[in-house]
Amino acid sequence: MKIVIIGYGKMGHEIEKVARERGHSVVLTIDENNTGDLAPENLNQADTAIEFSTPETAADNILFCLEAGIPVVAGTTGWTHKMEEIKRSCIHHDGTFFYASNYSIGVNIFFYLNRKLAALMERYAQYDVHIREAHHIHKKDSPSGTAITLAEDIIGKLSRKSSWINGHPLERAQLPIFSIREGEIPGIHRVIYESEEDTLELFHSAKSRRGFALGAVMAAEFIQGKKGCFGMNDLLGLED
Ligand SMILES: NC(=O)c1ccc[n+]([C@@H]2O[C@H](COP(=O)([O-])OP(=O)(O)OC[C@H]3O[C@@H](n4cnc5c(N)ncnc54)[C@H](O)[C@@H]3O)[C@@H](O)[C@H]2O)c1
Structure with missing residues (x-):
């Protein structure tokens, strides 16, 4: 799987490590210094985007990915008042969106x-x-x-x-x-x-950030070939 990491901070680095260990490649990383690289022609090279940035930037980044037609796994917290807008966009674009407030x-x-x-x-x-x-x-x-x-x-x-x-x-x-x-x-x-x-x-x-990164990469693997909005209950098969 080819992955774009959006938000290359503590979690972004950990996700890159886990993704490589699981045989995936990271084709692009986006951070506050290169937000201009978040462009459809760059996203189209990848199978999935994994978004761990900031509460202020996450929703726009996720919407951008959905509009560009790339499946997105989102982990940033503190923006979920915009969740309904994101889910509507996912359905409108026949896209793929996975969110968990905690990937452990x-x-x-x-x-x-x-x-x-x-x-x-x-x-x-x-x-x-x-x-x-x-x-x-x-x-x-x-x-x-x-x-x-x-x-x-x-x-x-x-x-x-x-x-x-x-x-x-x-x-x-x-x-x-x-x-x-x-x-x-x-x-x-x-x-x-x-x-x-x-x-x-x-x-x-939590003993480290690794458990979150592993869950996010597993979510990216899980959504390959799927359409719609997903969460950890879908990934882990936990009923309500
Ligand atoms: N869901 C989970 O399991 C889980 C686990 C850990 C952390 N988090 C959340 O993930 C987010 C990131 O955590 P972190 O510890 O990596 O934070 P961090 O501060 O180390 O990293 C955030 C990065 O986002 C970058 N950034 C800023 N503006 C951006 C933009 N417009 N586009 C792309 N990147 C941009 C910053 O430069 C920074 O490197 C936080 O909201 C945190 O609460 C979620």
């Missing part, structure tokens, strides 16, 4: 357990729930896309929570997400249920 296989198993636990907790109103996440100091968005996915999945299953808030809640129906930016932490997420009697916690800690 372990985290997606964690997402699955989170949904199951929230559904179970619907019956046990004595438990209140909050989310804690910690990342390296360079991370630009807060809360993390992963924490937002966890929160939205809980809200979808637990009727006593109707929205999330980054910080202390103003009312009981709000699900608080507490974010820490410290050192070089690749990513820690905890979902914590607390009652007067006990604490029950789901915990995930």
Whole structure:
């Protein structure tokens, strides 16, 4: 597979390494210094684009790829208010789009357990729930896309929570997400249920960025020859 990497920062470099190990070639890298190379004639040399740039630039880059007719795997977080526009563009151009707020296989198993636990907790109103996440100091968005996915999945299953808030809640129906930016932490997420009697916690800690890069390259392999919008549940076969 020939890959264009859009966003050649920490993740872009890791993706290049993993892609080469898996026998793929990286035909072009786009970073803030050569955005002019993001042109249809360059994209057309590749089978897939993998986008890990910034919250400000991701949506335009993804739209550009879809308009150019190249399948795109997107990993940048902090732009998903534009998701519906991207999905419409994907359908309009009969294109291929894959998005995950977190490409780690372990985290997606964690997402699955989170949904199951929230559904179970619907019956046990004595438990209140909050989310804690910690990342390296360079991370630009807060809360993390992963924490937002966890929160939205809980809200979808637990009727006593109707929205999330980054910080202390103003009312009981709000699900608080507490974010820490410290050192070089690749990513820690905890979902914590607390009652007067006990604490029950789901915990995930990434050891490096490699797991994210591997998941993104596996997603690029998965979408070859497919049309439509996909996510990690499609790749891993995890039901809701
Ligand atoms: N989905 C996941 O599993 C996952 C995992 C890790 C990181 N992320 C997200 O991926 C994104 C990138 O993370 P990172 O750690 O590599 O950040 P980074 O800051 O190291 O890299 C971002 C790169 O994007 C480049 N860039 C800026 N403007 C651009 C443009 N217009 N076009 C192309 N590139 C441009 C920057 O020069 C920089 O090199 C962040 O949003 C982060 O939260 C997602």
